[in-house]
Amino acid sequence: MADITHLIAQLAEHQYPRQDSTPPMQANSSNSPNSQLTPESRITVYVPDEEANSSNSPNSQPQHFAAPQRPRLSLEALYGPAGEVIRRLAPITEADPAAMYVQLLVGLGSLIGPGAWFMADGARHQANLFAVICGRTAKARKGTSWSRVRNVLLDLDEPWLTAQVKSGLVSGEGLIESFKNDADKRLLLFEGEFGQVLQCMKREGNTVSVILRQAWDGTRIAVLRRKDPIEVEDAHISLIGHITLPELHRLLASVEISNGLANRCLWVFADRERLLPEGGGLPDLYDPVVDLNTAVISARYRGQLERDPAARQLWAEIYEELSEEPPGQLGEILSRGEAQVMRLALLFALLDRCSTIGCAHLEAALSLWHYCCRSAAFIFADIAANPKSVRIHEALQGGPLTLSQVHALFGGHARKAEINLALRELDAQIVVENIEGSKGKIVRLR
Incomplete structure (x- = not known):
């Protein structure tokens, strides 16, 4: 498990300090990633005597790793009109801002649909995202976070929300059948009991995992049954799952990690942010929701986006870091960093109504990806x-x-x-x- 805590420290030492996610409600703290790694937040880890007594060993001095703390996403890290919605919601709800932010982005990516994309080494990537929201217990306000986001999406497009947001995934065949005849191939799977989906995957012959991986990878999903093969072209499928940590650790099989389902997901650790005995209020979201509505409409037929020259240079600088894969299970879970960052950057560009992906979009995407890496490290630090x-x-x-x-x-x-x-x-x-x-x-x- 040293790999996990060491990765947290590595991620926090990134060279773009303005993007880092510092704890909220600390107005006087620096935005530098290193500000989280004060001497007080480090621990000395036990070093075996055999190594400590070796003058040539890198462990001859006490090793320092960042203490595994609850990952937080600062309100300053929230980007664009979607970020503004969450900034206004955050003070008046018990829900975790990061959980609301990521779910809103997943919803917006689904709402935009397959008409905007970028190409990476011959593969087409759209703005469809998968996210799993994990809480310690059922009191992590995961459902509250979705309710807040759902209300925003309802204001943006009620017919889409009613028809294209579905739950109850039990088989790959059922997923395809549920919308194969729909003219609208956008589908947002919301699974408030994601543990049930993982349980279904354990059944022999179940195709949920295969179809979900196909859905994230491209626009065609299919099950080639002997008598009645079924398929859907131009599918644009997004996923939000909610689960508690004990359920996740019990049900997520190692095969789902090694086969790539886990690394197609953005992992978010959610916790109850505050106590509001009288419940939360209703903030004024008119302006950012209008901005989002305009952006979504303009993005639906945007076509292919590319990085602008400055973003290409920034991409070249961060590409090696994103391509590095830490060893072990966590490395498998985080092994799609390049694709995840670019999908997020594409979405941020679309929400800014831009025809190219700029540095600001890459930086916002990288900041959120670093947060998701810290969340994954925390979630899987078993x-x-x-x-x-x-x-x-x-x-x-x-x-x-x-x-x-x-x-x-x-x-x-x-x-x-x-x-x-x-x-x-x-x-x-x-x-x-x-x-x-x-x-x-x-x-x-x-």
Whole structure:
């Protein structure tokens, strides 16, 4: 799990400080990414003795990783008319601004449809996005975040919302049948119980995962059944799923990570933002909604967009970073960074009513992608499937332990190197501290 926390630090050290997502409600804080990595927010991770005693080892000094904290998207990072809607909603709702922002973007991308796109290495990319909103519990106000966004989309296009936003996905065949005869091939799948969709994917022969991956990749989706093959051309399918962390960790199979379904999604960690005993109010959204309506109408037949010269130069500078894939499970989940950033940049350009993708659109997209990376790192920062890691984690739930007590858990049947490895795999969940006045160390859960 060191990969996960290390990635958080890497992402935060990006060279474009103006784009970073700093915690909201901190008006005096710097917008620099490094402002989040103060000495107080770093922890010292346990370094195995074998490495620490080696003068040539990069671990001969204490390692510092960013503490895994709840990812936040600052209100300053919200871009364009969609961002303005969320800025006005944020103070008067318990819903997470990031969850509202991403869901609004998914809805707008669906509303625009297949008439605007960009090309990347021969592949056509439209503004259809997939997003999964994860909360610790059912009280994360995921449903509230969608209700707020749904009301905005209702003002923009009630017939589309009524006819083209559907729920209840159980099979790929059912998905195709649900709209194969519709003249309008835009479809926004809203799954408030995304765990049920993941459960369906576990059934032998179920084609949900295959069809969703086809839907994200291109405009044709098909199931080639022996007697009655079915397909839809020019499909423009978007997805919003809601799930709790325990459900996600229980139901998301490793195969859905390795086969690429997970990396087609933007992952958003949502939490209850504030307590409003009397409920939230209704802000004045007239101006930004009018701007969005004008932008959506003008974008529907915009055709192919390309990056302008300045954006091409910026793209060349950030492309290598986006192409880098961290090792392990998290790397598989974040392995479509280039495509995700460009789809977001396309959408931001369309909402700005531009005929080209500019630097501002790339920067806004990169800022949101970095937030989604931090969210994914937080969401999937679960303990590794190492039985020794599991044993230590379970023991620590009863209270802190000294390192000697940790070693004693295995009754002399585990080598020191194995225990050291287990501790390093748990660094997202534990803190190892020096015992004052002693050379010993104590381990506790965060």
